[in-house]
Amino acid sequence: MSSLGxxxxxxxxxxxxxNGPKEKKPDTLAAYLFLLPWLIGLVVFxxxxxxxxxxxxFTDYNLLQSPLLKPPAFTGLDNxxxxxxxxxxxxxxxxxxxxxxxxxxxxxxxxLGLALxxxxxxxxxxxxxxxxxxxxxLGGSVAIAILWRQVFGKDGLVNGFxxxxxxxGPGWIGHPDFALGTIIVLHIWTFGSPMVIFLxxxxxxxxxxxxxxxxxxxxxxxxFFTITLPLLTPIIFFNLVLQIIFAFxxxxxxYVVSGxxxxxxxxxxxxxxxxxxxxxxxxxxxxxxxxxxxxLIVIAVFTAVNFxxxxxxxxxxx
Amino acid sequence: xxxxNLLAKPAAEAASAPGTEGDSPQKPARxxxxxxxxxxxxxxxxxxxxxxxxxxxxxxxxxxxxxxxSSFKPNDEIFRDLTLFTTNFTVENYVNGWxxxxxxxxxxxxxxxxxxxxxxxxxxxxxxxxAYAFGRLNFRGRTLLFALMLATIMLPFQxxxxxxxxxxxxxxxxxxxxxxxxxxxxxxxxFFVFLMVQFIRALPKEIFEAARIDGAGHLRTxxxxxxxxxxxxxxxxxIFTFIWTWGDFFGPLIYLRLPELFxxxxxxxxxxxxxxxxxxxxxxxxxxxSLIPLFLAFLIGQRFLIKGFATTGIK
Numbered sequence: 001m002s003s004l005g006x007x008x009x010x011x012x013x014x015x016x017x018x019n020g021p022k023e024k025k026p027d028t029l030a031a032y033l034f035l036l037p038w039l040i041g042l043v044v045f046x047x048x049x050x051x052x053x054x055x056x057x058f059t060d061y062n063l064l065q066s067p068l069l070k071p072p073a074f075t076g077l078d079n080x081x082x083x084x085x086x087x088x089x090x091x092x093x094x095x096x097x098x099x100x101x102x103x104x105x106x107x108x109x110x111x112l113g114l115a116l117x118x119x120x121x122x123x124x125x126x127x128x129x130x131x132x133x134x135x136x137x138l139g140g141s142v143a144i145a146i147l148w149r150q151v152f153g154k155d156g157l158v159n160g161f162x163x164x165x166x167x168x169g170p171g172w173i174g175h176p177d178f179a180l181g182t183i184i185v186l187h188i189w190t191f192g193s194p195m196v197i198f199l200x201x202x203x204x205x206x207x208x209x210x211x212x213x214x215x216x217x218x219x220x221x222x223x224f225f226t227i228t229l230p231l232l233t234p235i236i237f238f239n240l241v242l243q244i245i246f247a248f249x250x251x252x253x254x255y256v257v258s259g260x261x262x263x264x265x266x267x268x269x270x271x272x273x274x275x276x277x278x279x280x281x282x283x284x285x286x287x288x289x290x291x292x293x294x295x296l297i298v299i300a301v302f303t304a305v306n307f308x309x310x311x312x313x314x315x316x317x318x
Numbered sequence: 319x320x321x322x323n324l325l326a327k328p329a330a331e332a333a334s335a336p337g338t339e340g341d342s343p344q345k346p347a348r349x350x351x352x353x354x355x356x357x358x359x360x361x362x363x364x365x366x367x368x369x370x371x372x373x374x375x376x377x378x379x380x381x382x383x384x385x386x387x388s389s390f391k392p393n394d395e396i397f398r399d400l401t402l403f404t405t406n407f408t409v410e411n412y413v414n415g416w417x418x419x420x421x422x423x424x425x426x427x428x429x430x431x432x433x434x435x436x437x438x439x440x441x442x443x444x445x446x447x448x449a450y451a452f453g454r455l456n457f458r459g460r461t462l463l464f465a466l467m468l469a470t471i472m473l474p475f476q477x478x479x480x481x482x483x484x485x486x487x488x489x490x491x492x493x494x495x496x497x498x499x500x501x502x503x504x505x506x507x508x509f510f511v512f513l514m515v516q517f518i519r520a521l522p523k524e525i526f527e528a529a530r531i532d533g534a535g536h537l538r539t540x541x542x543x544x545x546x547x548x549x550x551x552x553x554x555x556x557i558f559t560f561i562w563t564w565g566d567f568f569g570p571l572i573y574l575r576l577p578e579l580f581x582x583x584x585x586x587x588x589x590x591x592x593x594x595x596x597x598x599x600x601x602x603x604x605x606x607x608s609l610i611p612l613f614l615a616f617l618i619g620q621r622f623l624i625k626g627f628a629t630t631g632i633k
Contacts (some may be wrong), residue, residue: 012335026455026456026457026458026533026579027455027456027457027536028456028457028458029452030451030455030457030536031456031457031460032451032456032457033449034448034450034455034536034540035447035448035451035452035463036447037443037444037447037448037503037504037505038444038445038447038448038467038504038505038508038511040504040507041444041501041504041505042466042467042470044485044504045482045501045504045506046470046478046506047477048472048481049477049478049479049480049481049482049485050473050477050478050481052481052484053381053477053478053479053480053481056480056481063483066487066488067484067488068488084592091409114371114374117370117371118371123368124368124371128371128375130616130620131375131378131379132374132375132378134378134613134616135378135379135382135624136380137561137616137623138382138609138612138613140562140565141564141565141567141583141584141608141609141612142565142567142583142584142586142587142608143385143605143606143607143608143609144609145380146586146589146590146601146605147382147385147602147605148381149590150397150598150602151381151384155397156397157380157381157400159382160397160400161400173575189378191528197578245472245474249474249475249476251567251568252565252567252568255567255571256567256587256590259590259591260587260590272476275476276568276572279479279480280572285480285484288480289480291476292474292476292479292480293477295474295476296473296476296477297472297476299474303472
C-alpha cells in the first residue's frame with residue numbers, strides 16, 4: 001500500500017530533478033520536529049512497554065508491588081512452564097481460536113455476498129449500505145452486548161421467534177454449548193465494516209474487463225469466477241488478515257455477555273478475558289505478560305501462515 | 319471543529335482520499351443485449367434482489383429497533399411482547415434508569431464526553447503533525463520509521479498493556495482521565511497517522527510547491543495550506559476517535575475504579591451487576607441513551623466514515 005505512494009514520490013522527485021526546480025535538501029530537522037510527539041509515544045507507550053512486558057514475563061510480578069521500590073523477582077521460564085500445564089489457559093486459548101476460526105470466515109462470506117448484491121448505481125444503495133454498516137459501528141459497545149444478553153436469553157427475542165414455530169428454545173446465553181455461539185452471531189452481525197471494504201474493492205475493477213468478457217460471450221457466473229473473484233482476492237486477503245487480528249483481541253462482548261465471568265462453565269472465557277482476570281483481579285502480572293507475549297506469537301503465526309498461503313490463491317493484477 | 323466543517327463541504331473534497339469513488343450512477347451498460355425478454359428477466363431479478371435485501375436489512379436492525387421500543391415499555395411487557403408496538407407507552411424507564419445506579423447516569427455521560435473530547439483533540443493534533451512529516455517531507459530514516467508506524471497498527475494492545483498500566487500507576491494517574499487522554503496526544507493511534515498520510519499524498523503537489531515559492535516555511539505550509547486541505551481526513555479521524563472512545567470499555571475498566579468517574583460504557587455494566595432487580599426497562603433506556611451519540615456521529619459523518627474506512631480498512 002505504502003510502496004505505491006513511495007514509488008509515485010520517487011517518480012515525481014526524479015522528474016522534478018530533471019526539469020523542475022532544483023531538488024531541495026532533505027528536511028530532516030523539520031521532519032523530526034513534526035514527528036516528535038509520535039516518536040515520544042512510540043518510545044514511551046509502545047517500544048518501551050513491549051520490552052518491559054517481555055522482561056516481566058520472566059518474572060514474578062505482583063500488581064500491588066511497585067517495581068521502583070522492589071524490582072520483580074526473575075524466575076526464568078516459570079510463567080511459561082506454568083502456562084503449558086494450566087488447563088484454564090488452554091481452555092481460554094481453545095475458546096478464542098474456535099471463535100476466530102468460525103466467526104471470521106462466516107463474517108467475511110456474508111460481507112462479500114452482500115457487497116456483490118449491492119451493485120453500483122443501484123436504487124437505494126446508500127440506505128442498504130448504511131443499514132448494514134450501522135451494527136458494525138455500534139457492535140463494540142457495551143449497550144449492544146447487553147442487548148445481546150436479552151436477545152439470546154431464555155425469554156428473549158430469538159426464543160420468541162422460535163416459539164412461533166412451536167420450538168421451545170434453550171436459554172442460549174446460560175447454556176455451555178450455545179453461549180459462545182451467541183457471541184459468534186454478534187460478530188457476524190457486524191459484517192458491515194468488511195463489506196464496505198469489499199464494495200470499495202469492487203469499484204476498483206475496470207468496467208472494460210466486464211465489457212470484453214461480455215463480447216466474448218461470458219455469462220454472469222463465468223464473469224464472476226474469471227474476473228470479479230480473482231481481482232478481489234487481494235481485498236479478501238486484506239480483510240482476512242485484519243479481521244483475524246481484531247477477533248483474537250475480542251474482550252467487551254465476552255465480558256458483558258458472561259457478566260465478567262467467562263461462563264457458563266468457562267465456555268466464553270476468551271483469552272483476553274482470562275488475561276484480564278489473571279492480571280487485574282489476581283494481580284499476577286508476570287503470568288499475564290507471558291500470556292500477552294504468547295498471544296502476540298499466535299497472532300504473528302496466524303498472519304505469517306496467511307501470507308504464505310496467499311501465494312496460492314491471491315492474485316495480483318500488476 | 320467538526321460539525322460546521324463537515325456541513326460546509328470544503329473545496330478539498332474534490333481531492334478525495336485515494337482508492338475511493340462516489341456513488342454517482344455512471345454505470346455503463348454491461349451487456350449489449352437489449353431484447354424485451356432480457357429486460358423483463360432482469361427486472362424480475364432486480365425485484366427479487368430488493369426483496370431479499372429488505373428482508374436482510376430488517377433482520378439487521380430489528381434488535382436495535384426492539385431495544386429502542388422496549389425502553390418505552392413497562393417492564394412486565396418487554397418480554398411478553400416481541401413486536402415493535404406498545405399501547406402502554408411510558409418514559410418511566412428513563413426516569414428510573416437515570417437514578418438507578420450509585421451515580422446519576424448524566425454524570426457518566428458527561429465523563430464519556432470529556433474523555434472523548436480529549437482523545438479527539440489529541441489525535442487531531444498529534445496525528446496530523448506526524449502525517450505531514452511522513453507524507454510531505456524527505457528525511458533520513460523515513461522508510462524505516464514509516465514501516466515501524468505501520469507495524470504498530472497491527473500490534474495487539476495486550477502486549478503493552480501491563481507496563482503501560484504500571485507507568486500510569488507509578489505516575490499516580492489511576493482514577494484520573496489522564497491514561498485515556500495523554501497517549502492520544504502522542505499519536506499512539508497510528509492508523510490515523512496512516513489515514514492522513516494517504517490523504518496528504520493524494521493532494522496535488524503543485525499546491526505545496528507554490529507555498530514554497532511564496533516563501534512559506536514548513537510550519538506555515540502545515541497550518542495554512544495542509545490542514546485546511548485535509549479537513550475530510552481530520553473529520554474522519556474525529557468521528558472514528560469519538561465512536562471508539564465512546565464505546566471503549568477496557569481502558570476505563572482498568573484505570574477508573576470510582577463510580578463517579580465511570581464513562582457510560584462502564585456505568586452500563588452496573589445494570590448487569592445489579593441484575594437481581596431485573597429492571598430491564600431502565601437498563602434498556604440507558605443503553606439507548608448511550609447509543610444516541612454514536613448514532614448521531616454515524617449520521618453526521620457517514621460519508622467520511624465509509625470513505626475513510628474503505629481507504630484504510632480500519633474498523
